[in-house]
Amino acid sequence: MQEFKNFINGEYVGSSEDRRFENRCPVDNSLIGYVHEAGQREVDAAVKAAKAALKGPWGQFTQAQRIALLNRVADRINERFEEFLEAECRDTGKPRSLASHIDIPRGAANFKAFSETLNNQSTEGFRLDTPDGRGAINVGQRTPKGVIAVVCPWNLPLLLMTWKVGPALACGNTVVVKPSEDTPATTTLLGEVMNECGVPAGVFNVVHGFGPNSAGEFLTTHPLVDAITFTGETRTGEIIMQAASVGLRNISLECGGKNAAIVFADCDLEKAVEGTMRSAFVNCGQVCLGTERVYVERPLFERFLARMKEEVARLKPGRPEDAQANFGPLVSHQHRDKVLSYYELARQEGAKVEIGGGVPDMGEALSGGAWIEPTIWTGLADDARVVREEIFGPCCHLRPFDSEEEVIALANDTPYGLAASVWTENGSRALRVAEQIEAGTVWINSWFLRDLRAAFGGMKHSGIGREGGVHGLEFYTELKNICIKL
Numbered sequence: 001m002q003e004f005k006n007f008i009n010g011e012y013v014g015s016s017e018d019r020r021f022e023n024r025c026p027v028d029n030s031l032i033g034y035v036h037e038a039g040q041r042e043v044d045a046a047v048k049a050a051k052a053a054l055k056g057p058w059g060q061f062t063q064a065q066r067i068a069l070l071n072r073v074a075d076r077i078n079e080r081f082e083e084f085l086e087a088e089c090r091d092t093g094k095p096r097s098l099a100s101h102i103d104i105p106r107g108a109a110n111f112k113a114f115s116e117t118l119n120n121q122s123t124e125g126f127r128l129d130t131p132d133g134r135g136a137i138n139v140g141q142r143t144p145k146g147v148i149a150v151v152c153p154w155n156l157p158l159l160l161m162t163w164k165v166g167p168a169l170a171c172g173n174t175v176v177v178k179p180s181e182d183t184p185a186t187t188t189l190l191g192e193v194m195n196e197c198g199v200p201a202g203v204f205n206v207v208h209g210f211g212p213n214s215a216g217e218f219l220t221t222h223p224l225v226d227a228i229t230f231t232g233e234t235r236t237g238e239i240i241m242q243a244a245s246v247g248l249r250n251i252s253l254e255c256g257g258k259n260a261a262i263v264f265a266d267c268d269l270e271k272a273v274e275g276t277m278r279s280a281f282v283n284c285g286q287v288c289l290g291t292e293r294v295y296v297e298r299p300l301f302e303r304f305l306a307r308m309k310e311e312v313a314r315l316k317p318g319r320p321e322d323a324q325a326n327f328g329p330l331v332s333h334q335h336r337d338k339v340l341s342y343y344e345l346a347r348q349e350g351a352k353v354e355i356g357g358g359v360p361d362m363g364e365a366l367s368g369g370a371w372i373e374p375t376i377w378t379g380l381a382d383d384a385r386v387v388r389e390e391i392f393g394p395c396c397h398l399r400p401f402d403s404e405e406e407v408i409a410l411a412n413d414t415p416y417g418l419a420a421s422v423w424t425e426n427g428s429r430a431l432r433v434a435e436q437i438e439a440g441t442v443w444i445n446s447w448f449l450r451d452l453r454a455a456f457g458g459m460k461h462s463g464i465g466r467e468g469g470v471h472g473l474e475f476y477t478e479l480k481n482i483c484i485k486l
């Protein structure tokens with residue numbers, strides 16, 4: 001039975017209050033092990049270790065030395081690829097075929113993605129004319145922000161954690177990570193890799209627990225935390241933003257979405273079906289960038305719906321190690337109850353269930369898992385809660401539209417603004433529509449094609465700030481101006 005302990009100042013630490021909670025596999029509800037909940041004592045120790053590490057050897061590392069060390073961390077994750085893969089799939093239930101192509105490779109790559117940016121990014125400089133004619137030179141200097149609190153969700157545990165830890169450490173900060181209570185394994189394992197690679201103690205710390213009145217709240221309210229980066233639900237982001245306001249700590253918030261796919265009649269039908277299938281059902285629909293609203297130009301609507309139903313019927317649920325499986329369970333029974341409540345709400349709101357809508361019979365061995373049927377609805381009103389609220393499951397609503405103006409208004413009629421996809425072979429229309437969509441990322445004839453240098457983040461209720469490329473620099477460093485009188 002595994003023990004998931006906190007990782008503080010380079011050592012694994014059990015909970016002093018002996019507050020352990022179960023970690024169960026959503027495939028069959030089997031017990032994976034016990035997670036050691038960090039109390040205020042453990043969180044305080046982790047933050048103070050991170051603070052102290054800034055003044056230790058880590059504070060003397062040059063940028064080149066930090067980058068070399070983080071590249072080593074990435075390489076070590078890849079050397080221990082199978083362990084990370086096994087841990088992630090046990091925690092989440094996702095197919096190995098998915099985690100081996102997305103979660104683990106990106107979990108490592110995120111430590112390298114930022115190196116090029118840091119090496120090639122100049123800081124500003126200005127020459128100022130002065131009355132005495134001798135002038136002055138202004139030089140920008142970037143310094144680490146300090147101790148960064150990193151609060152993560154359960155859907156892509158390793159990827160979304162290192163997407164923050166990578167640039168944070170590359171910029172010379174130290175971190176205290178609070179992984180989701182549902183998925184502690186890969187973040188815990190990363191502590192071993194940090195030690196193996198010689199990352200100084202206190203640079204990378206992990207505290208386990210929940211949100212309110214637990215590690216999440218203790219961490220985000222700790223006065224020695226200099227900035228907070230959070231990925232999770234919008235309502236949680238609002239709470240964390242309030243915590244960050246005490247002491248004016250900067251925040252980076254990557255929150256919820258209710259993303260639209262816009263399918264024009266002139267699209268490449270099979271490309272649009274393949275991309276929309278992935279965006280709606282990959283990771284059992286538990287992707288913030290995923291599609292839950294599909295708008296199809298009327299002449300194509302019936303054909304597109306028929307093709308989507310065919311492909312949904314082909315999805316193969318099964319254990320992560322089942323090479324034929326391409327569809328896993330939801331992350332927990334608690335989350336499945338939430339998604340099933342929307343399946344029931346859809347019926348009450350008058351949806352036609354085109355396919356799915358319930359719980360599959362997975363047989364005796366898997367009957368304890370958080371399995372759910374991939375589902376397509378049609379016929380709902382635009383103001384239906386199922387069309388407006390984030391469900392975060394394997395489900396989407398298809399609706400026909402008749403004009404470009406109409407579909408842009410429909411797509412933007414949401415409090416969220418995270419992502420969208422546009423499918424058409426008419427390039428100028430694709431760009432024209434993309435420019436009008438209120439979302440941080442718009443894909444044209446693609447989905448989840450990620451350039452790690454590009455700005456990444458949400459508008460409106462989907463978040464604050466941008467991560468990726470130079471945008472991470474703004475959050476993970478302080479920019480100082482030094483004025484030199486000549």
Ligand SMILES: NC(=O)c1ccc[n+]([C@@H]2O[C@H](COP(=O)([O-])OP(=O)(O)OC[C@H]3O[C@@H](n4cnc5c(N)ncnc54)[C@H](O)[C@@H]3O)[C@@H](O)[C@H]2O)c1
Nearest residue numbers: 152153154179180210211216217232233236254255256288
């Ligand atoms: N925009 C993005 O990039 C992105 C990526 C992945 C997931 N998400 C969003 O995350 C959500 C699903 O993840 P989730 O259910 O883990 O989200 P969540 O908000 O319930 O939890 C996220 C993390 O916050 C912690 N937390 C909860 N309450 C807290 C509090 N009061 N103070 C401090 N920490 C607290 C949790 O323990 C967890 O570690 C969805 O809404 C999804 O859209 C967004």
Ligand SMILES: O=C/C=C/C=C(\O)C(=O)O
Nearest residue numbers: 155163286287288289450
């Ligand atoms: O569920 C949300 C997925 C977010 C993905 C990223 O943050 C990324 O690809 O960097």
